[in-house]
Amino acid sequence: MTGLVNILVVIAVMALVIGRQMQARRLETERRFWLLPLILVVVALRDPQMIDRAHQGAAVALLAVSLLLVLAMGSVWGWTIQLWQDEDGAVWARGTQATAAAWAGMLAIRLGLFGVGAALHVRQSGSALLLGLAVLLLVRTLVVNWRARHLEPAYY
Template sequence: MTALSDVLIAAAVIVLVVGRQLRARRLDTERRFWLLPLVLAAVALRDPVLIDPHHRVAAAVLLAGSMLTTAGMGCAWGWTVRIWRETDGTLWTKGTTATVFAWVGAILVRAAWYGVGAALHVHQSSSVLLLSLGLLLLVRSAAVQWRSRQLDGGKLHGLAA
C-alpha cells in the first residue's frame, strides 16, 4: 500500500471511531473489539520496510518506543470514557472532553515519534501509523472492558465499546 492510502485509512478509522465515541452508546457485549485492530495490524505488518533496512537497530528502537507510548495513550484514552449502568441493566459509554484531548495527545505523540525518526535519519514507514492505530484501539477497548467489569465486581465477560 502507498503512504497516501495508509494515511487515508487511518484518517477514516479515526473519524469513525471518534465520532462513535463522542455519542452515548450501549456497550455491546457481543462485539469483537479486537477485529479492527487485528485488520489494521495485518495490513501494517505486510509492509516489507516497516523497519528501515539501513538503520535496523534505531528503527526497531523507535518502533518499540512508539508502540509502548501508544499503548500508554490507549490506556489513558480508555480511562477518559464515561461508563454507566441504566435502570434496565445495560451498560453505556460516552467519550468526554478528556477523550478528545487523549486523541489529540495520541496524534501529537505519534508526530513526535516521526520527528525523532526524521532527526535520526531513520525512515519510518506509513504502515507504522496503521500499526499504532490498531494498538491504540485494542488497548483502549481492553481498558474499557476491564473498567466495565469493575462496575459489577468482575461478573461481566466479553465487553468492549
C-alpha cells in the same frame, strides 16, 4: 503509494472512532472488539518496508518506543471514557472532554515521534501508524471492557 493509502486508512479509522466515541453508545462487551485491530495489524505487517533497512537499529527502537507509548495512551484513553448503567443494566459509554484531550495528546506524541525519526533520518512507514493504531484501539477497548465489567450497578 502504500504509505499514502495507509495514512488515508489511519485518518478514516480515526475519524470513525472519534466520531463514534463522542456519542453515547450502548457498550457491547461481547462483540468482536478485536476484529478491527486484527485487520489493521494484518495490513500493517504485509509491508516489508515497515523497518528502514538503512537505519534498522534506530527504526526498530523508534517502533518499539512508539508501541510502548501507544500502550500507555490506549490505557489513558480507556480511562477517559464515561461509563454508566441504565435501568435495564445495560452499560453505556461516551467520550468526554478528557477523551478529546487524550486524542490531542496522542496526536502530539505521534508527531513528536515522527520528528525524532526525521531527525535520525529514519524512513517511517505508514504501516507503523497502522500497527500503532491497532494496538491503541485494542488496549482502549480492553480497558473500557474491564471497567464495564467492574462497574457498580446504579441504584435509583
